[in-house]
Amino acid sequence: MTTRIICLGNTTLDKVWPVFDLPTGGGKVRASDYFEVGGGMGANAAVAVARLGGSVAYWGRAGDDAAGETMKNEMRSYGVDVNHFRLFPGARSSTSAVLVANDGERAIINFRGAGIPDHPAWLPLEAVAGADAALADIRWIEGACALFAKARGCGVPTVLDAETAMPAAFAATLPLVDHAVFSEPGLRSFAGNRPLDNDEDRIAALARARSLGCKVAALTRGGEGVIWVDDAGIHRQPAFVVDVVDTTGAGDVFHGAYTLTLGEGADVTDAMRFASAVAALKCTRHGGRAGIPTRTAVTAFMADMQVRPAST
């Protein structure tokens, strides 16, 4: 039976205009193309789980506008269960204008959406007992807390995508989650915006996260790999050395892959290694979603890497 994962959190629609140069003032520039693609941490993680062969439900919120419909249809096309991707009447979805220049530089204007209610009462929490693992990002705190609390009661392992947030968001979620996986900006914001430019400071911040209740506190550091702290001590997983083309969504995909592997019963070390391989392969291809590898590709890559190990 395929592993059942719940991913809860953020969804946004990127409206992408490739241009030669980013505009530097007013005026009009011509785009060579135009396309729309879904993004958002929790939503991208759900797509990653589906691409890797897991059975996944996305629990999220948008407006009942064209952007909401587009996002829902796209996730459905990846095989994600979108029955509880709710489009709220009269609300407006989060969208971004993304200008991508020839040299890869980007300018992004994000509208966070409006009129989307925060109360999580509509979530089908009775489904949590039947899941193998659950992930939430830190953008919808009420939803994340409802999911984590229910999962803890059922013994279902949970993962938090700990991106940049206000202190109250960390204070609410860290006591309820099992695995908190921070990005570098996320851990900095948790540490009161201190720089965290040496390992001692990073480990101290991760230890403080654990003191709030999570069992595993991890930090993803892009091409520098992952460091995590648990009861047994401090551990590291170097990043796999790949030809990087586009790191969009690397963290989101890492979180999805990590949650899926935990749900399959892997230990933390194996889950970190697998998620690092998935995220590294994503970085070799364009697109936060289109670049997500299949399970077959990841398995082949990891077998190859046993001969050519990750960087140190």
Ligand SMILES: Nc1ncnc2c1ncn2[C@@H]1O[C@H](COP(=O)(O)OP(=O)(O)O)[C@@H](O)[C@H]1O
């Ligand atoms: N340049 C890279 N080379 C190899 N792996 C990478 C690279 N960038 C990211 N990754 C993988 O993706 C994970 C998440 O990336 P990171 O940049 O830390 O997250 P986010 O996208 O949330 O900022 C890293 O821990 C690593 O495993």
Ligand SMILES: [Mg+2]
């Ligand atoms: Mg991230």
